[in-house]
Amino acid sequence: MSKRILLTGGAGFIGSNLCEHFLQKGYKVRCLDNLSTGRMSNIQGLLEHPNFEFVEADIRDFEACVKAVQDCELVLHQAALGSVPRSIDRPLDTNAVNITGFLNVLWAATQEGVERFVYAASSSTYGDSKELPKVEDRIGNPMSPYAVTKLVNEQYAKVFGQMYGIKTIGLRYFNVFGRNQDPDGAYAAAIPKFVKAFLEHRSPEIHGDGEQTRDFTYIDNVLHANECALETENEEVFHEVYNVAFGERTSVNQIVKKLQLLLSEKDPEIAEVELKYAQARKGDVRDSLADIAKARRMLNYNPKISVLAGVERAIDWYWNDLK
Ligand code: NAD
DSSP, rough: OOOOOETTTSSSSHHHHHHHHHTTTTOOOEEEEEOOOOOGGGGGTTTTTTTTEEEEOTOOOOHHHHHHHHHOOOOEEEOOOOOHHHHHHOHHHHHHHIIIIIHHHHHHHHHHHEEEEEEEEEEEGGTTOSSSSTTTOOOOOOSSHHHHHHHHHHHHHHHHHHHOOEEEEHHHHHEOTTOOOOOOOOOOOHHHHHHHHTTTTTTOOOETOOOOOEOEEHHHHHHHHHHHHHOOOGGGGGTEEESSSSSSSSEHHHHHHHHHHHHHHOOOGGGGOOOOOEOOOOOOBBBBBBBBIIIIIIIIIOOOOOOHHHHHHHHHHHHHHOO
């Protein structure tokens, strides 16, 4: 009998890719989402799948979480309000969803006796630490309300392991990109926003001088990390957090130029679009690079797709779906 996963935030960018991935692997998937930043179009193709269920509900509603987790052996918790700037504008909403909502899902999962609770943590937890590469047990002070919420998630997961024995694994994602990532709205992530601007022959707006670096992580590496976390038989992995990245640093300027080059092959006018530089954003870190040795060693995580290979793979989706 295949196991059932409760996948919160399953209509979002990462969640919808996880839904599809685990259905393909033969799991049953119950996707819970309130469609606040997620979109039905991300999961439209899955609705007819016999092993897929969609529950429209809010993780701030504890009873809804209890109901949703029933009969699920596994939880992949992705639902959250992402974006550092949104958390600066709307700290109360961010706290309610990312902390109270997280606690609701974790407590419901604990009471229901789930086998594993794997959750989306974040590289923002490294905060103002200047150390590179980032190693899991050396973090700085949070630089935004969003980062506070993600740090609190990790602390709750650890304490719940000690108090109730629930087996948790936190995956600290580093700047994920790829298909289904929303390019629209004030709080959209940088890569789809740049692409959308190029496709509309507008100048993409780069914050700061563009020389800030990130460990941009292609979505398929994230799917692989979640699969490792759900399926590993190593009992030592629980109650811990792991960096999920490719382990390479790329500047924003490099990625924008690569996107421009690849999109220009499809539409030569894009080569003429000029880049626009704006003020650096509050709460943003200057450089980020993951040490992925712990995930390699403990989870057998072995990311295959580099940032440039990922951009090449994503470009057709951007061209077909964002235009
Ligand atoms: P996303 O906004 O596309 O997905 C989040 C999903 O959660 C959306 O479908 C949204 O509708 C849903 N959601 C939000 N509030 C909810 C609520 N109250 N009840 C039920 N559902 C709710 O974002 P994403 O990029 O796919 O992020 C997924 C997870 O990964 C989040 O926890 C995020 O903090 C984390 N993360 C993402 C990145 C990244 O680079 N994208 C990096 C680090 C961590």
